[in-house]
Amino acid sequence: MISPTAQPSTALLSPGPLTTGPIVSVQDLKKWYGPFHALKGIDLDVAVGETVVICGPSGSGKSTFIRCLNLLEDFQEGRVVIDGQPLTREPAAVAAIRRSVGMVFQQFNLFPHLTVLENLMLAPRLVHKTPEQEARATALAYLNRVHIGAQADKYPDQLSGGQQQRVAIARALCMRPRILLFDEPTSALDPEMVKEVLEVMGELAGDGITMLCVTHEMGFARRVADRVIFMDHGQIVEQGPPGQFFDAPQHPRAREFLSQILSH
C-alpha cells in the first residue's frame, strides 16, 4: 500500500463533481483509419475507483480505444463522457478532459532534455499555474510514492527502464488526474523491472484512483483488476471479474487468447 504518511497535498482523488454515475462512459464508439474499421462500437461504463484491465490480441484496437478517451485519436461516431464532461473536439472540452485524465505510455515518453524533477513540475506549472515551491513539493512527494525520490535531479537516460516508467507514472499523478490510462506500461521493460512497475500500479489501484490498463500481465490483472475486458477485432468480446474471466472464459476467442498467453 501507499505509505500512510502521505501528505494531504498528494491525495490522489481530487474532489471532482459528486457524480454517482460512471466516471467514464462510452457509448457505441466507432473509429475508422481510412477504410479500416478499427473500433466497431465500444460500450463501456467505468465506476469511480474501478480498475479495468483491457487485454486482447495485438491489433485488436486496445491502444486505439484508450487513446480515443483523451483524444490522442479522434473518432467518427459514438459518445464519450468523462467525469461529467462530454468529449468533443472543441478546445475547452479537450482541455478539461486532458486535465482529468492522465496517461502512461509503453515507451515512457519522458522529456529527455529535462531532469526527472523538471519532467514532473513542468505541466503543473504551465497548466495549473501551480507556484514553483508547491509544484516542487508535490513532485518530490510523488517521486517518493513511486519509490525513486533519490533520482530527482537525474536525466531520464540515466535511469533504468523500470525507473523511467515510474517517473512517467509520477508525472501523470502530479496533474492530479481522476482517471489514469495505461497503454502496455510494462511491455518495453526488461523482465526484472516489470515487477516494480506493477507494484506501483497495484498501490495506485488500492488508493482508489480510476484506472484503465491495457496490459498482458495476467497475474496483475487477476490480483488487482475489478474487471477484465477482452477485445478482438475492434470489439469488446467478453468482460467480467478476473476470477470469472480467467477460470471460465465464455467466448472461444477469449479461451484461445488465454491459452496462448498463459502457456508460455
Place this chain on the structure above:
Amino acid sequence: MYQDNVIRPRMTDSPAFLGGTAAVVFAAACLSGAGQSGLGGLLAPVVNSLSAPALRTVAVALTLALAFTANIHLIGKLPLRGQVIAVWTELLLLFLVFFDSFDLSYSFIGTKVGFMITQGVLTTVYVSAISIAFAFVFALLGSTAKLSGNGFAVAVASFYTSFFRGVPLLIQIYLIYLGIPQLGYVVDAIPAGVMALSLCYGAYMTEIFRAGIMSIPKGQWEASRALGLTPWHTLSRIILPQSMRLIIPPTGNQFIAMLKDSSLVSVIGVWELMFLARTQGRAEFRHLEMLITAAVLYWALSFVLERVQAHLEKRFNRAHR
C-alpha cells in the same frame, strides 16, 4: 567511419601502387612539358647540361615522380595524426611557394593589413553575426509556419523559402538596396545587406529547422498533449529545445557560409573585407596582394569559427543527453 579491427597491408607499401603512382606522375609531367616549367628551372643545375628539351623534360619528370612516390611511401609509415600533420604542412608549403611565385609586395600587405582587419574583418563579422541572428528568427518562424495547419502561414512560408532559395543572393541584395527606396524608404547599405543575407539564409535554415522539428518522436507530442500542455508550450518547452541539438551544428555551417557570402554585399558599398580587398590595391595595382590577404583572413575566420562550432556541438550534446 567506423573502423574495423582488421590490419590490412598499407597501400603506400605496395610496389604496384607506388609503381602506378610514379608512372602516372611521370606521364603527367612529361605531357605537361615539365622541363620548360618553373620546376625545370629549380632543377636547372642538374638538367642544364642536357641540351635536348625532350631529355630535360624526361629528367625533370623522373625526379618529380620519384620524389612524389618516396614522399607518400614515407608519410604512409606515420601514424594517422602524423600523416595529417605532414600532409597539411606540405600542402601549406606548396601554397606558399605558389603565392610566392606571384612576386608579391609584402611591405604593401604590411601597410594595409591593419586596416583590413580593423575595418574589413570587423564589418564582415558583425554583418554576418547580426544576419545569422535574424536568419535564426526567420527560420524559426518559417519552419513553424510550414508545419502549422494554417493555410495562410504555409503559403507565406513556402513562398518565402521558394523565392529566397531560388534567386541568387547577389540579385536579392540589389533588389533590396535599389528596390526599397522605390517605396519611399531610404535604406543604408549595411541594413540592406543584413536584410538580404538574413532573408536568404533564413530561407535555407527554415529547412534545417523543419527537419529538426520533424525528427522529434511523436511520443513527445503525445505526452505533452496528454499532460494538457497548449500547442505553444509543447513547441517552446518540449519540441524546440530538443530540436536545437540537431539544429545548432548545421547552423554553425550556415554561419561560416554566410561569412563568405557576406562578401557579396561589397557590391553596394559596405566597407567589409571584400570591399577593401577590391579597393585598397587599386591605386597601386596591387590587386593580387589584397585578394590574397583577404583570402587568408576569410580562411582564418572560418577556421576559428569551425573550432567554436565543434566546441559548442560538444557542449550541447553534453547538456542534452
